[in-house]
Structure formats: structure tokens, C-alpha cells
Amino acid sequence: MKNIFKMGVGALALSLTFMGADFSVVDAKEKHKDILNVAHRGASGYAPEHTITSYKMGEKMHGDYIEVDLQMTKDGELIAMHDETLDRTTNGTGQVKDFTLEEIKQLDAGSWFNEKYPEQAKAEYEGLQVPTLEEVFETFGKNANYYIETKSPEVYPGMEQKLVDVVNEYGINKDKLLVQSFSSESLLKMNEIDHSVKLVQLLDYTSPAELTDKEVQSIKQYAMGIGPNSDMIDQEYVQKAVQNGLEIHPYTVNEKEEMQKLIDWGVTGIFTNFPDLLHEVIKGK
Numbered sequence: 001m002k003n004i005f006k007m008g009v010g011a012l013a014l015s016l017t018f019m020g021a022d023f024s025v026v027d028a029k030e031k032h033k034d035i036l037n038v039a040h041r042g043a044s045g046y047a048p049e050h051t052i053t054s055y056k057m058g059e060k061m062h063g064d065y066i067e068v069d070l071q072m073t074k075d076g077e078l079i080a081m082h083d084e085t086l087d088r089t090t091n092g093t094g095q096v097k098d099f100t101l102e103e104i105k106q107l108d109a110g111s112w113f114n115e116k117y118p119e120q121a122k123a124e125y126e127g128l129q130v131p132t133l134e135e136v137f138e139t140f141g142k143n144a145n146y147y148i149e150t151k152s153p154e155v156y157p158g159m160e161q162k163l164v165d166v167v168n169e170y171g172i173n174k175d176k177l178l179v180q181s182f183s184s185e186s187l188l189k190m191n192e193i194d195h196s197v198k199l200v201q202l203l204d205y206t207s208p209a210e211l212t213d214k215e216v217q218s219i220k221q222y223a224m225g226i227g228p229n230s231d232m233i234d235q236e237y238v239q240k241a242v243q244n245g246l247e248i249h250p251y252t253v254n255e256k257e258e259m260q261k262l263i264d265w266g267v268t269g270i271f272t273n274f275p276d277l278l279h280e281v282i283k284g285k
């Protein structure tokens with residue numbers, strides 16, 4: 001597993017200028033070193049997202065981090081699910097917040113994938129369960145790299161405290177834990193509850209993005225990195241983040257050509273549904 005603190009060299013190389021000369025072109029090998037391969041919802045291009053099967057496949061396919069989106073049940077349990085509703089990824093219907101864990105555990109979280117992606121379908125995906133965060137920790141242990149997102153925190157008061165409680169209960173290695181959110185309020189709450197948890201601010205741009213000095217300074221108060229949508233950023237954006245000491249992990253990148261371009265621009269990690277493809281790009285295959 002890669003250590004996120006090893007990634008300073010690229011940033012340093014990107015920022016070096018001397019007598020007007022720009023040394024921003026870092027050696028290609030250097031650029032490929034320590035790019036975090038984040039298995040987005042597990043290896044969700046191959047298996048039903050946010051199932052233990054998908055996460056295991058992500059690890060097997062050289063994902064460095066297991067990405068886990070969190071929702072909270074009616075009885076206050078954290079579960080791994082992207083949507084606020086059950087409809088897309090289970091055979092249930094309605095809001096997660098209106099169902100108990102016991103009820104959600106009855107649902108089939110795999111068959112939808114077989115129907116939607118017949119070319120990837122497998123009989124073993126039928127009947128897979130929605131995992132709790134606790135089950136994810138039990139399965140992968142305290143020393144795995146988890147990249148956990150607080151989803152819809154405004155819908156789930158107390159979600160951040162519950163997350164920290166579960167992390168502490170399972171003795172999760174906080175050096176290997178990243179918590180991400182689109183909600184800066186949620187990240188600030190995390191920061192307040194447990195200052196030692198490393199945070200990433202997700203950003204969702206609807207037009208070509210510019211990273212302002214004000215934004216950088218504000219985010220640096222609480223987060224060690226940013227996660228922008230990959231389709232709205234350019235090289236200047238990436239370099240500004242890196243030069244200012246921010247990790248930058250764009251989402252969600254599923255084409256090798258796009259992965260290569262982002263690595264050449266200097267990103268320090270990438271979210272992908274196909275960690276095997278990113279692994280090949282990182283290895284120069």
C-alpha cells in the first residue's frame with residue numbers, strides 16, 4: 001500500500017523554477033510513482049457497486065484504496081450505498097433513512113447489476129447484501145486503506161460522530177484513512193470531532209474550473225486534498241493544487257487515455273471503476 005505522505009517529490013518538481021526557466025516537466029517515471037489508485041465503489045465496473053464482492057475485486061485489481069459512500073439507516077447504522085434511495089442499486093424502493101438495517105439487509109443489492117450490465121453479469125452477484133461500514137471494517141481489517149465519503153450529511157444528523165465512533169471501535173489505522181465529502185460543513189465537523197482524520201474536499205464543477213487562491217487557502221484550513229470532477233479541470237488547475245501542497249484526486253476516470261492525461265498533468269490519485277486499467281497505466285502498460 002502506498003503512503004500518501006510520500007507524494008511530495010512530484011509537487012516539489014512541479015514548483016521548481018529558476019532564472020525564468022520552467023522545470024515543470026517532471027520525469028515521466030516520477031509522475032507515475034505513488035499515484036493513488038482509488039477503487040471507486042469497489043471495482044464497480046465489474047461487480048455491483050458497494051458490495052463486499054466489489055471491494056474485494058478492487059483490492060485484487062490493485063486498487064490502493066477502497067472507496068465507500070455512506071448513508072444512514074432509520075436506526076442510525078452506517079451502510080455502504082451511493083444513493084439516498086434504495087431504488088437504483090437494490091430491489092427495494094424508498095429512502096434509506098426510512099428503513100431499519102434489518103429491513104435493508106433483506107434486499108438484493110446485486111441482481112440490478114446483472115440486468116443492467118449483462119456482459120459483466122455473474123450468478124454469484126444475485127442476492128448480495130448491502131454491507132454496513134462495520135462489516136467492511138470486519139472484512140478488510142484495521143490496516144486497509146479506506147476512502148470514506150459522508151453522503152447527504154444534511155439528511156443524517158450525527159453521521160460524522162457515528163463514523164468516528166465506528167472507526168475508533170474497530171481500531172482503524174487513521175494514517176490509512178481518508179474521509180471525503182462534497183459538504184465542507186461535514187468535513188469541518190469531522191475536523192472538530194477528530195482532528196487526526198485526513199480530509200478531502202470533493203468539488204463538483206458544472207463549467208471549466210478555476211482554482212482560486214481564496215479557495216485553496218480556505219480548503220487548506222481543514223483538508224489535505226481535493227477531489228474535483230475530472231471533466232472540468234485542466235493542467236493549470238492540477239498544477240495550482242499541487243504547487244499549493246494539496247493532493248488532487250479527480251473522479252471518476254474510466255478510460256486509459258484520460259488516466260494518462262491526468263497523470264501527465266500531475267494528479268496524485270484517481271478514482272476509477274476499473275482499478276485494473278489504472279494499474280496498467282501506472283505501470284506503463
Ligand code: G3P
Nearest residue numbers: 069149180202227251271
Ligand atoms: O468520491 C468521489 C466520487 O465518488 C464523487 O462522486 O457521486 O461517485 O460519489 P460520487
Ligand code: CA
Nearest residue numbers: 067068069149
Ligand atoms: Ca463517492
